[in-house]
Amino acid sequence: ILNVEQSPQSLHVQEGDSTNFTCSFPSSNFYALHWYRWETAKSPEALFVMTLNGDEKKKGRISATLNTKEGYSYLYIKGSQPEDSATYLCAFEETSGSRLTFGEGTQLTVNP
Amino acid sequence: DTGVSQNPRHKITKRGQNVTFRCDPISEHNRLYWYRQTLGQGPEFLTYFQNEAQLEKSRLLSDRFSAERPKGSFSTLEIQRTEQGDSAMYLCASSLAVGALGETQYFGPGTRLLVL
Numbered sequence: 176i177l178n179v180e181q182s183p184q185s186l187h188v189q190e191g192d193s194t195n196f197t198c199s200f201p202s203s204n205f206y207a208l209h210w211y212r213w214e215t216a217k218s219p220e221a222l223f224v225m226t227l228n229g230d231e232k233k234k235g236r237i238s239a240t241l242n243t244k245e246g247y248s249y250l251y252i253k254g255s256q257p258e259d260s261a262t263y264l265c266a267f268e269e270t271s272g273s274r275l276t277f278g279e280g281t282q283l284t285v286n287p
Numbered sequence: 288d289t290g291v292s293q294n295p296r297h298k299i300t301k302r303g304q305n306v307t308f309r310c311d312p313i314s315e316h317n318r319l320y321w322y323r324q325t326l327g328q329g330p331e332f333l334t335y336f337q338n339e340a341q342l343e344k345s346r347l348l349s350d351r352f353s354a355e356r357p358k359g360s361f362s363t364l365e366i367q368r369t370e371q372g373d374s375a376m377y378l379c380a381s382s383l384a385v386g387a388l389g390e391t392q393y394f395g396p397g398t399r400l401l402v403l
Contacts, residue, residue, distance in 0.1 A: 179329075206389065207389030209389070209391070209392070211394075216396070217396060218290065218291065218393075218394045218395055218396045218397070219330075219378070219394040220394075221391045221392070221393060221394075224389040224390075224391050225389070226389045264329055264330075266329075266330075268389060273335070273342075273343060274320075274332035274335065274343065274345070275320075275322075275330075275332065275392060276332070277322075277329030277330045277331070278329050279327065279328055279329045280329055
């Protein structure tokens with residue numbers, strides 16, 4: 176059974192704060208690490224797919240880093256806005272095109 | 288193309304009834320996945336198809352669950368003799384497998400099932 180863990184479980188920040196979450200995953204048989212944002216009543220939205228150790232990706236105010244040797248990824252949000260409020264999920268992919276193993280998510284609430 | 292669609296969005300049923308959900312993937316996507324999410328948990332993999340072939344099934348997919356993708360386009364997930372433990376959000380995703388590393392799986396909005 177693959178173990179994908181995310182921390183913290185939930186986070187409340189003020190508008191304008193910067194924040195980060197952690198995803199830890201098995202360091203063996205790594206293929207890719209996916210980040211999703213899931214707002215209530217909407218479809219999970221793909222943020223990043225990361226495949227190479229040391230990878231850094233950025234999309235607007237959101238960025239992510241990847242360390243496959245030690246099995247962790249960080250997601251950063253700079254200058255949080257209320258519309259960033261969502262659950263952020265990471266998912267570990269072991270072999271191409273097969274199942275994603277998700278963490279339990281980090282629920283972010285940004286207060287205006 | 289408006290993305291992955293799922294119908295119905297909500298389903299309430301009584302224990303013991305059969306239910307069927309439909310997923311329409313993004314056009315041209317050859318892979319289609321089903322996941323299930325219960326409260327407080329991340330989505331859990333159920334099964335996936337490449338074109339019409341069902342390539343992998345999770346041990347979560349008991350005998351009461353069956354999935355099909357008859358023409359390699361839309362897919363259905365049927366649950367027979369529903370139990371209260373089947374109450375969950377059922378998510379569908381699709382991807383285009385072209386041999387590149389880490390293809391993105393695009394998710395639909397899910398079907399929320401409540402078994403009374």
